[in-house]
Amino acid sequence: MQTRGAHRSLGWLLTTLLLFAACSGQENGHGANPGSDVVNIGYSGPLSGGAAYYGRNVQSGLQMAVDELNEAGGLEIAGRKIRFNLVSLDDQYLPNETATNARRLVQQSRAAVIFVPHAGGVLAVQGMNTRDPFRFLLMAYTSEPRILESANPLTVMIPPRYDHYAGPFVRTTQDRFGKRLGILPTTTTYGRTWTEVVTREWQAQGGTVGRNFGVDYNTTTDFSSVVTQVLAEKPDVLFLGGPSQPTALVVRAAREQGFRGGFLMMDQPKFEEMVTVVSLTELEGSVGVHPQETYPASGVPLFVANFRKRVGPAPVLVSEIALNYQAVHIAARAMALAGTTSDVDAIRARIPEVVSQLPPAIAISDIRHVNELGHIVRQVYGAHVLDGKYVPLPIPLGAEPTDTAR
Amino acid sequence: MSLFLQQVVNAVALGSVYSLVALGLTLVYGVLHIPNFAHGALYMLGAYATFFLVTAYGVHYVPALAISAAAIALLGIALERVAFRPLEGRSPVHAMIVALGVLLFFQGSAAALWGADFRRLPTPFDGVVSLGGLTITEQRVIVILAAVATMIALHVFLTRTLAGMAIEATAQDREGARVVGIDTRRVAMLTFAISAGLAAVAGSLVAPLVLVSPVMGEVVNLKAFAIIILGGMGSIPGAIVGGYVLALAEVLGGTYVAFAFSDVIGFAILVLVLAIKPTGLFAKGV
Numbered sequence: 001m002q003t004r005g006a007h008r009s010l011g012w013l014l015t016t017l018l019l020f021a022a023c024s025g026q027e028n029g030h031g032a033n034p035g036s037d038v039v040n041i042g043y044s045g046p047l048s049g050g051a052a053y054y055g056r057n058v059q060s061g062l063q064m065a066v067d068e069l070n071e072a073g074g075l076e077i078a079g080r081k082i083r084f085n086l087v088s089l090d091d092q093y094l095p096n097e098t099a100t101n102a103r104r105l106v107q108q109s110r111a112a113v114i115f116v117p118h119a120g121g122v123l124a125v126q127g128m129n130t131r132d133p134f135r136f137l138l139m140a141y142t143s144e145p146r147i148l149e150s151a152n153p154l155t156v157m158i159p160p161r162y163d164h165y166a167g168p169f170v171r172t173t174q175d176r177f178g179k180r181l182g183i184l185p186t187t188t189t190y191g192r193t194w195t196e197v198v199t200r201e202w203q204a205q206g207g208t209v210g211r212n213f214g215v216d217y218n219t220t221t222d223f224s225s226v227v228t229q230v231l232a233e234k235p236d237v238l239f240l241g242g243p244s245q246p247t248a249l250v251v252r253a254a255r256e257q258g259f260r261g262g263f264l265m266m267d268q269p270k271f272e273e274m275v276t277v278v279s280l281t282e283l284e285g286s287v288g289v290h291p292q293e294t295y296p297a298s299g300v301p302l303f304v305a306n307f308r309k310r311v312g313p314a315p316v317l318v319s320e321i322a323l324n325y326q327a328v329h330i331a332a333r334a335m336a337l338a339g340t341t342s343d344v345d346a347i348r349a350r351i352p353e354v355v356s357q358l359p360p361a362i363a364i365s366d367i368r369h370v371n372e373l374g375h376i377v378r379q380v381y382g383a384h385v386l387d388g389k390y391v392p393l394p395i396p397l398g399a400e401p402t403d404t405a406r
Numbered sequence: 407m408s409l410f411l412q413q414v415v416n417a418v419a420l421g422s423v424y425s426l427v428a429l430g431l432t433l434v435y436g437v438l439h440i441p442n443f444a445h446g447a448l449y450m451l452g453a454y455a456t457f458f459l460v461t462a463y464g465v466h467y468v469p470a471l472a473i474s475a476a477a478i479a480l481l482g483i484a485l486e487r488v489a490f491r492p493l494e495g496r497s498p499v500h501a502m503i504v505a506l507g508v509l510l511f512f513q514g515s516a517a518a519l520w521g522a523d524f525r526r527l528p529t530p531f532d533g534v535v536s537l538g539g540l541t542i543t544e545q546r547v548i549v550i551l552a553a554v555a556t557m558i559a560l561h562v563f564l565t566r567t568l569a570g571m572a573i574e575a576t577a578q579d580r581e582g583a584r585v586v587g588i589d590t591r592r593v594a595m596l597t598f599a600i601s602a603g604l605a606a607v608a609g610s611l612v613a614p615l616v617l618v619s620p621v622m623g624e625v626v627n628l629k630a631f632a633i634i635i636l637g638g639m640g641s642i643p644g645a646i647v648g649g650y651v652l653a654l655a656e657v658l659g660g661t662y663v664a665f666a667f668s669d670v671i672g673f674a675i676l677v678l679v680l681a682i683k684p685t686g687l688f689a690k691g692v
Contacts, residue, residue: 048514050621052522219625221423221616224546225416225657232409245524245617256534257412257541277526277617 042111044101047090061321065328078339095124119144157375166201177262179207182235186217186242217242227253241266244273290381299363417657419546422553425649426608428633430601436640443505446627447512452606453613475603482602516620529614638686
């Protein structure tokens with residue numbers, strides 16, 4: 001009886017493991033055919049765990065661009081038709097896992113271009129991506145300006161820097177609601193540095209800042225008690241931010257407890273995702289990043305039409321989908337111009353040229369240039385929810401770090 | 407003063423959910439001595455079941471909650487029958503490993519089937535009740551009332567019905583229960599059913615307040631284990647009192663002692679209780 005039980009439980013354990021293997025096997029790209037003319041693009045992001053939703057969004061943007069390139073018959077690079085394949089590995093948002101994944105992507109998949117969508121992972125692999133034998137072009141999707149500090153020659157920073165938002169966001173909310181700021185952001189490293197930036201800016205513009213009531217948005221079950229505390233300070237504006245959906249729960253809790261002021265949001269929560277949880281009426285008076293689907297840029301309507309044709313009306317289109325989609329096209333075109341799929345320095349050198357001549361369908365934001373630190377500098381818009389409508393809020397590009405002599 | 411009262415109201419709503427989750431966990435531990443790490447996953451599946459019943463099939467929230475509880479109770483029976491019964495009489499370590507495996511399996515399956523999206527369960531109780539400067543949402547009132555009603559029902563079941571008394575007897579002495587003719591295997595199945603049902607009720611009650619996602623059970627699971635250690639492993643009053651104590655400690659400690667330590671305060675109390683009374687507040691005489 002004992003051994004039978006043991007066998008059976010072992011059987012169950014194995015079945016479970018096998019099922020898992022079957023599920024996680026799907027992570028590995030769509031139809032990886034190892035023909036010689038297929039180039040692997042690497043991706044290491046959170047595909048399971050609390051941040052999986054974000055990681056999957058990034059992945060779908062990358063995949064859409066890869067599919068488009070392949071459906072067009074591939075891209076001609078150095079006289080050969082090259083097809084692309086996305087190889088995705090899960091790092092669960094853990095920087096050390098990102099580093100391991102990057103090694104695997106370079107060694108096993110021969111990836112010359114690797115996408116990483118979080119600051120911790122980017123900083124972790126910046127130590128290795130310029131050294132043999134792991135040289136690769138790091139496509140960094142994070143708004144954290146610190147990734148530019150090391151002036152890594154093989155990093156391309158895709159999204160806008162978040163510190164540029166602070167000035168206009170603070171001005172808009174102070175003008176409309178008043179000078180007292182309540183602070184309730186998430187407590188990740190990113191959340192803390194954002195808080196410092198906003199605190200400095202709020203005080204510089206003559207406002208007063210309350211105590212920091214930051215909580216971990218991913219592990220907090222019920223926001224009502226912390227909202228009660230921050231509202232006891234009678235703020236005019238609340239500074240919030242974390243993943244969109246928990247941020248929306250904080251908004252709801254604040255409105256339920258009678259808060260009438262405005263919300264100053266980080267660039268992490270997205271209005272288009274928050275409105276799946278709260279109404280736009282509850283978000284009245286918020287400032288945050290502009291929704292992607294109506295972003296003021298010439299190529300957006302065409303891109304949105306393409307996106308909808310592919311995925312249907314339901315999925316929410318957020319900037320992490322759009323900008324990563326665009327970045328794959330940029331990297332692929334840089335390969336074509338450089339005439340190589342493996343010489344990472346040559347590919348990187350062509351990126352500024354590529355962004356200056358993007359075709360309309362890919363011009364989903366108004367790119368100015370790529371600066372010497374590898375940041376893709378764009379015309380950026382925030383949005384101010386005014387009378388139930390998103391009013392675009394142009395963000396001045398501000399000083400790039402080379403000018404401020406870090 | 408109104409800040410204090412508001413925070414007590416907030417804590418009672420939070421504590422109700424904590425207690426419900428901890429009840430199911432302590433029940434299984436008391437009767438079967440299995441630390442069921444998969445409990446948080448049953449809570450998550452219960453929330454998903456209610457979510458799909460309401461959004462995809464248009465069932466009203468209240469019957470959806472009941473159907474979900476029944477479905478997850480059946481799943482609990484299946485779990486006992488398939489995963490835990492084969493380990494009967496073996497070292498508890500085996501049961502722990504299986505419980506962890508089940509947790510990962512359910513979480514992974516949920517992510518694979520329904521995606522990692524956060525979903526919002528609409529509730530018919532969407533209003534806000536204001537009372538002398540205090541505000542509480544209707545859904546939180548429902549959470550508190552439903553939790554208390556469930557606890558009373560469980561108490562009546564365990565002390566007034568034959569099946570309930572069989573569970574109590576098995577918890578007190580498994581061998582003895584068998585000697586007097588109680589089918590302890592049926593008791594095990596029944597215990598798992600009730601435990602899973604309680605998890606589903608808790609998950610469904612809290613779903614409109616938080617968001618439904620494959621990882622929603624993780625934190626609650628951790629808290630529930632802290633609660634049953636605090637209250638005494640296997641003790642039902644311990645789970646109820648422990649749930650409210652932890653919630654009050656977290657909320658009031660965060661408000662009046664030190665905000666940055668609100669999560670630490672709960673665990674500090676745990677350490678304190680364990681130092682003074684290592685068996686927990688309501689330990690059963692062993």
